[in-house]
Amino acid sequence: MALVKETIKAEVKQAFVQVMDDTEGREASIDRVAESLAEAMVNAIQSITITYVGGLSAPTGAVTGTFQCTIK
Template identity: 55%
Template sequence: MPLVKATIKAGIKSAFTEVMNQKEGREDALDKLADKIAATVVAAIKSAQITYTAGLVAPAMGGPVTGTFQCTIS
């Protein structure tokens, strides 16, 4: 699944809206907001797709892989 800015924006906006509407204290509100933003960012990072294109070479007789990892991230 590709990273979508609109999805991240919607998650952060939802977090702010929820906190603005609550009646709890300031620290509780900030903790809840920070937790929801962190969850949105983690979900976005986990949805990133890395597609290997070229660049790595494995020796025929074994040993470490060499080269430069070439990829696209979406």
């Protein structure tokens, strides 16, 4: 799955919409928004795809080289 800005934006927007009419108080609202934003970030990070391109070798045991990849 690719990292999609619109998906992150939608989750962040939803986090704020959920507390717009909150009557629980300021701290509870801040905690709920923070929790939702953290969840959006975790979801975004977990949706990243890293594709190994090359650059590593282990001719005599230890892996050496530079990890070359693409990130989507």
